[in-house]
Amino acid sequence: MQGSSALLCKIRVLADQSRSYLSLGTINIFNFLCSVGSMVHLSLSLWRFCLLSLPLASSLSIPQKAIVEESEDSTLIRDLVIDDAELNITDYTSLDEWNPAEWDYDVVIVGGGPAGLAASMSLARVARTSLLYDSQEYRNEQTRYMHDVLGQDGQVPLKFRSTVRQQIEQLYPDYSFWATRKTKVIGIVPLEKGFRVYDDKGGKVTSKRVIMATGIKDVLPDKPGFAEAFGRGMFWCPWCDGHDYKNRKLVVYGKLASAIGSALNMRKLTTDITIVTGGPLSKEDKEAAETRWPGWETVLKNSYKIPIRENDITKVERTTTSMEPKDDQYKVYLNGGGPLDANGIIIHVSTVQTSSLPKQLRLNMDGNGVKVNDNKESSVNGLYVVGDANNDGSTNAYHAMWSAKRAAVHAHVSMSKQEYLDSVPSAMVAVAGGHEDFYRRQMEELESHIGDDVEQMYKALGG
Numbered sequence: 001m002q003g004s005s006a007l008l009c010k011i012r013v014l015a016d017q018s019r020s021y022l023s024l025g026t027i028n029i030f031n032f033l034c035s036v037g038s039m040v041h042l043s044l045s046l047w048r049f050c051l052l053s054l055p056l057a058s059s060l061s062i063p064q065k066a067i068v069e070e071s072e073d074s075t076l077i078r079d080l081v082i083d084d085a086e087l088n089i090t091d092y093t094s095l096d097e098w099n100p101a102e103w104d105y106d107v108v109i110v111g112g113g114p115a116g117l118a119a120s121m122s123l124a125r126v127a128r129t130s131l132l133y134d135s136q137e138y139r140n141e142q143t144r145y146m147h148d149v150l151g152q153d154g155q156v157p158l159k160f161r162s163t164v165r166q167q168i169e170q171l172y173p174d175y176s177f178w179a180t181r182k183t184k185v186i187g188i189v190p191l192e193k194g195f196r197v198y199d200d201k202g203g204k205v206t207s208k209r210v211i212m213a214t215g216i217k218d219v220l221p222d223k224p225g226f227a228e229a230f231g232r233g234m235f236w237c238p239w240c241d242g243h244d245y246k247n248r249k250l251v252v253y254g255k256l257a258s259a260i261g262s263a264l265n266m267r268k269l270t271t272d273i274t275i276v277t278g279g280p281l282s283k284e285d286k287e288a289a290e291t292r293w294p295g296w297e298t299v300l301k302n303s304y305k306i307p308i309r310e311n312d313i314t315k316v317e318r319t320t321t322s323m324e325p326k327d328d329q330y331k332v333y334l335n336g337g338g339p340l341d342a343n344g345i346i347i348h349v350s351t352v353q354t355s356s357l358p359k360q361l362r363l364n365m366d367g368n369g370v371k372v373n374d375n376k377e378s379s380v381n382g383l384y385v386v387g388d389a390n391n392d393g394s395t396n397a398y399h400a401m402w403s404a405k406r407a408a409v410h411a412h413v414s415m416s417k418q419e420y421l422d423s424v425p426s427a428m429v430a431v432a433g434g435h436e437d438f439y440r441r442q443m444e445e446l447e448s449h450i451g452d453d454v455e456q457m458y459k460a461l462g463g
């Protein structure tokens with residue numbers, strides 16, 4: 001097309017110096033293409049491209065820091081600086097690359113924990129192809145057994161993941177695909193109606209949707225023995241590990257108000273509990289505890305007989321070589337007084353996102369979680385965040401699988417709708433008010449159905 005000569009331009013995307021964000025997105029590309037469009041004869045399909053991209057470009061947009069400069073080159077060159085890796089990607093030489101006719105996959109799934117695997121299966125059940133990347137950084141990496149999951153109670157997490165994966169591979173070889181093991185996604189670029197995904201092995205694929213199931217990490221105090229003990233007697237979730245410490249010695253380590261909460265949640269399992277507060281209690285600590293647990297001092301001392309040690313823990317030491325939970329034994333060293341013996345240690349930790357992708361994409365956040373709507377869609381249209389990484393406020397295997405299922409359903413339904421709309425003859429669309437209005441109205445109508453529940457989504461699809 002004549003217009004291609006006008007695409008003689010070089011886009012150099014400079015990453016944010018300090019953060020190295022992925023810095024190219026739809027608005028600049030759209031603006032650029034529209035300004036190019038004014039210089040060329042716009043064919044019918046280009047008009048369609050511009051019109052259709054209006055609502056989508058704004059909804060897919062991510063904040064930009066791009067410098068666009070004219071050049072003699074015949075290609076658009078983007079230098080993406082992502083973390084430590086620098087990619088030279090020759091891209092967007094034509095409208096086809098901005099809005100490809102063929103997609104490599106319906107969905108790219110980033111993450112191979114329970115959330116990512118659930119998405120893979122769900123999509124395969126409705127004949128949607130997916131490619132799953134797994135960098136093998138699991139939150140429960142050190143956990144010996146997973147619990148409180150029907151049919152999987154006491155299962156080794158690695159075994160759980162490999163069994164699920166094997167089942168998916170056997171049942172849905174035509175739909176569920178897997179990137180080479182330990183491949184990390186390092187960049188995701190929104191296109192007009194989908195995404196281009198880059199990995200650390202130099203690969204890139206396109207997909208209509210992305211489901212990020214990238215998880216979170218627990219940030220442990222930098223103290224001797226903590227990293228080794230985490231998931232092996234040191235834990236935060238009573239439902240996950242608590243039952244292993246029934247009638248055994250427990251230390252609860254944390255700020256007074258939350259430590260009392262954990263102690264109460266464990267008290268049905270064991271009454272042999274000591275709270276260690278991390279240091280002398282301040283007036284604020286006591287007030288916070290009083291607000292949440294009126295009369296805490298009296299109840300803990302006289303009724304529950306839970307001692308409170310106003311010390312910090314300096315080190316924990318495993319005093320048994322057996323790795324079975326039933327044998328867990330620790331010495332908990334304090335900065336005052338002798339060490340405590342404990343079988344289990346409950347700890348309160350903060351968490352961070354495992355992946356830098358939410359930062360690169362500048363997704364809206366809610367605290368440390370990626371902000372998602374009811375359908376688990378992030379602030380970038382068509383990009384879902386499921387499992388621990390989102391802001392649902394729940395972090396367990398059930399939530400991971402449920403939220404992935406929800407996203408997979410929404411992704412499928414919205415792709416089906418989009419495919420339908422793309423098949424409507426142009427003449428009919430014109431009668432309905434033109435592409436922009438027609439398209440927007442239809443997608444809004446779909447959203448109103450999807451705002452409901454999963455069942456409603458099937459109905460929206462005509463099921």
Ligand SMILES: Cc1cc2nc3c(=O)[nH]c(=O)nc-3n(C[C@H](O)[C@H](O)[C@H](O)COP(=O)(O)OP(=O)(O)OC[C@H]3O[C@@H](n4cnc5c(N)ncnc54)[C@H](O)[C@@H]3O)c2cc1C
Nearest residue numbers: 111112113115135136137139147185215240387388396397
């Ligand atoms: C000590 C401990 C014990 C627990 N016990 C239980 C329990 O008994 N029962 C329970 O229900 N829950 C338990 N949990 C919680 C449970 O582990 C999490 O809720 C669950 O793993 C979340 O699943 P997820 O798929 O969201 O994330 P994860 O399982 O953390 O998986 C994240 C995935 O994303 C991948 N990833 C991240 N970034 C990238 C990238 N850029 N490219 C490619 N891949 C990427 C990782 O490699 C990984 O595959 C426990 C947690 C801990 C810490």
